Amino acid sequence: MSFVNMPKNDLETTPARRHFLLQASALAASVCLPHTMAWAADKKSARRIVSIGGALTEIIYALGASHELAGVDTTSLFPEAATKLPSVGYARTLSSEGILALAPNHVIATEDAGPPAVLRQISAAGVPVTVLAANDKFEGVLDRVTRLGGLIDRPTQAAQLVEKMKTDWQRAREPILARKSPAPRVLFILSHSPGQVMVGGKGSSAEAMLHYVGAHNAVQGFDGFKPLTPEAVIAAQPDVVLFTDQGLNIVGGIDGVLRLPGVAQTPAGQKRRVASLEAMFMLGFGPRMPQAVTALDNALLKVMST
Amino acid sequence: MNAIAGAISLTSRFTTGLLNRPVWFLSLVLLLCFWVAAWAGAVPVTTNDWMVLWRHEEPLTSGAYVLWNLRLPRMFFAALVGAVLGLSGALTQGLFRNPLADPGLLGVTSGAACAAALTIVVLAGSGIDIPVAWRFWVLPVAAFAGAVGVCLLLDTVARWLTADSIAGLLLTGIALNALAAAIIGLCTYLATDEQLRSLTFWTLGSLAGGSWPLVATLSLLLVAALWYVRRLVSAMNALALGEAAAAHVGINVRHLRRRVIILVALLCGFSVAWCGVIGFIGLVAPHIVRLVVGPDQRRLAPLAMLVGAIILLVADTTARSVAIPAEIPVGIFTALLGAPFFLVLLTSVRKGN
Numbered sequence: 282m283s284f285v286n287m288p289k290n291d292l293e294t295t296p297a298r299r300h301f302l303l304q305a306s307a308l309a310a311s312v313c314l315p316h317t318m319a320w321a322a323d324k325k326s327a328r329r330i331v332s333i334g335g336a337l338t339e340i341i342y343a344l345g346a347s348h349e350l351a352g353v354d355t356t357s358l359f360p361e362a363a364t365k366l367p368s369v370g371y372a373r374t375l376s377s378e379g380i381l382a383l384a385p386n387h388v389i390a391t392e393d394a395g396p397p398a399v400l401r402q403i404s405a406a407g408v409p410v411t412v413l414a415a416n417d418k419f420e421g422v423l424d425r426v427t428r429l430g431g432l433i434d435r436p437t438q439a440a441q442l443v444e445k446m447k448t449d450w451q452r453a454r455e456p457i458l459a460r461k462s463p464a465p466r467v468l469f470i471l472s473h474s475p476g477q478v479m480v481g482g483k484g485s486s487a488e489a490m491l492h493y494v495g496a497h498n499a500v501q502g503f504d505g506f507k508p509l510t511p512e513a514v515i516a517a518q519p520d521v522v523l524f525t526d527q528g529l530n531i532v533g534g535i536d537g538v539l540r541l542p543g544v545a546q547t548p549a550g551q552k553r554r555v556a557s558l559e560a561m562f563m564l565g566f567g568p569r570m571p572q573a574v575t576a577l578d579n580a581l582l583k584v585m586s587t
Numbered sequence: 588m589n590a591i592a593g594a595i596s597l598t599s600r601f602t603t604g605l606l607n608r609p610v611w612f613l614s615l616v617l618l619l620c621f622w623v624a625a626w627a628g629a630v631p632v633t634t635n636d637w638m639v640l641w642r643h644e645e646p647l648t649s650g651a652y653v654l655w656n657l658r659l660p661r662m663f664f665a666a667l668v669g670a671v672l673g674l675s676g677a678l679t680q681g682l683f684r685n686p687l688a689d690p691g692l693l694g695v696t697s698g699a700a701c702a703a704a705l706t707i708v709v710l711a712g713s714g715i716d717i718p719v720a721w722r723f724w725v726l727p728v729a730a731f732a733g734a735v736g737v738c739l740l741l742d743t744v745a746r747w748l749t750a751d752s753i754a755g756l757l758l759t760g761i762a763l764n765a766l767a768a769a770i771i772g773l774c775t776y777l778a779t780d781e782q783l784r785s786l787t788f789w790t791l792g793s794l795a796g797g798s799w800p801l802v803a804t805l806s807l808l809l810v811a812a813l814w815y816v817r818r819l820v821s822a823m824n825a826l827a828l829g830e831a832a833a834a835h836v837g838i839n840v841r842h843l844r845r846r847v848i849i850l851v852a853l854l855c856g857f858s859v860a861w862c863g864v865i866g867f868i869g870l871v872a873p874h875i876v877r878l879v880v881g882p883d884q885r886r887l888a889p890l891a892m893l894v895g896a897i898i899l900l901v902a903d904t905t906a907r908s909v910a911i912p913a914e915i916p917v918g919i920f921t922a923l924l925g926a927p928f929f930l931v932l933l934t935s936v937r938k939g940n
Contacts, residue, residue: 370913382629414939
């Protein structure tokens with residue numbers, strides 16, 4: 282259509298036109314579709330789970346239910362086998378149709394999952410969506426294991442896993458609690474790209490891990506993750522700089538860390554004390570949390586002894 | 588009967604113009620894109636699945652459910668949002684007589700994004716408990732209010748600064764953009780890790796929320812906007828001669844300006860509110876049309892709408908079917924598919940001249 286040859290003054294609406302508009306809008310608004318999706322008809326007897334969140338996938342593997350996984354998200358990197366499953370993409374940009382195409386009968390997700398509209402669409406299609414909130418307390422992780430075990434009909438395995446984790450936890454925490462040496466001040470740096478360097482402040486997940494290994498978070502000036510500022514780093518005077526393996530690679534190894542603004546003027550920089558652990562291992566808060574505490578503790582002890 | 592008569596008069600009214608070749612061509616391309624988009628996707632759809640409306644088979648197969656409840660509304664939504672962006676771009680560029688102007692420049696988009704950012708960070712931080720039923724609406728309504736608010740402010744400030752000058756309006760828009768960007772930056776700083784991630788997602792843009800009620804609302808809005816634009820296009824053409832010249836041929840520039848601004852705010856505010864910030868289309872769709880049919884607003888506005896619809900529909904179809912079962916943010920594809928096409932068109936037009 283084009284507006285050439287249009288009568289210029291067309292302000293008055295005729296009854297017929299009003300009527301037409303009304304009818305058209307009524308028609309548009311009343312698109313009634315059969316809504317009862319019998320996804321049930323597609324359901325096989327076998328459970329098919331789409332797991333969104335690395336820790337949840339890890340727990341499902343630990344409970345011996347990996348054969349029920351129909352798909353996982355991009356953070357499900359452990360165990361290695363999980364990376365072979367269909368990937369539904371990044372947890373925050375899920376696709377309703379993509380997930381439904383995997384014919385799941387349960388979607389289990391962390392609170393990160395989204396967009397909300399997509400989760401609503403999946404629920405509306407008759408596939409239950411359960412959101413299990415993440416937690417950086419050990420008790421919270423145990424609770425998550427128990428709840429997930431209930432969801433996928435493996436309460437006994439979940440109880441066994443919880444018991445095992447508790448034993449491991451005791452073993453991991455004992456030497457830390459018994460230690461008398463002063464707690465090191467640690468600066469945690471998260472880096473996704475060379476230009477984007479963030480520091481873990483109060484209440485960040487990194488701080489939770491530091492407290493469990495008896496270390497101090499050197500940064501107390503702000504909450505959560507914030508961009509690195511040289512003055513804040515110097516003011517924090519950390520004894521150790523802690524990275525994820527991935528982040529350490531991105532900034533260019535230990536020499537790259539020392540080149541970050543401010544780091545060279547701290548005890549950590551002067552003594553080249555840089556520690557790192559694999560990101561999902563250190564901050565996954567899954568079944569490997571006790572081992573992660575031990576590993577982090579060892580890594581910090583090792584650099585502090587230099 | 589009355590309604591049918593109305594419909595016939597309406598169509599005959601439009602058919603005079605429908606004989607323009609570009610319209611036929613673009614409509615056909617759009618139909619073809621719809622056809623491809625309907626078959627593309629993660630869940631296989633059979634011809635049978637199309638028939639459920641007439642057959643009323645219960646229970647639905649997964650293909651039928653996905654087609655009618657997810658895929659089709661999303662396709663229509665994508666085309667409508669694209670049309671809205673194309674139209675807004677054409678109007679904005681015409682108003683400023685500046686081919687680089689688009690709603691983003693006006694500050695409309697940033698206004699919406701800014702309001703959304705404030706909502707995500709401040710409202711969540713204040714601990715106000717919103718009833719669950721309302722939560723769905725909070726962000727879109729805020730974004731919409733932000734867009735309209737920016738536009739009203741823009742108009743007031745610009746008029747107070749420099750009566751009737753388009754340059755003043757443009758500069759005010761740029762200043763408001765900077766202000767909005769600063770507020771978004773501040774929100775980014777104040778946001779918790781979790782809020783930050785939802786903030787960044789929201790600025791990426793997504794058409795996943797497309798649903799029939801939304802499609803119906805947006806269709807009505809677009810039809811109403813077209814109705815209104817029809818009466819503005821001749822005046823917009825006069826404005827291309829310059830403000831003084833337009834005033835001499837009896838155009839009330841100030842009125843025209845305010846009408847176009849409010850219209851663009853409504854259109855953009857609504858689309859940004861429901862699918863985040865999708866750039867590029869408002870800027871490029873009118874250009875593509877201008878290269879082919881020239882700057883006459885009477886053709887430019889409706890054709891820019893069609894081109895915008897095609898670009899966004901193709902981009903969204905690609906975004907949801909390239910990485911099955913995952914999905915890629917649509918903003919990536921609008922530029923990825925649109926930019927090369929635009930460049931090719933530019934060079935071919937230059938050669939032709």
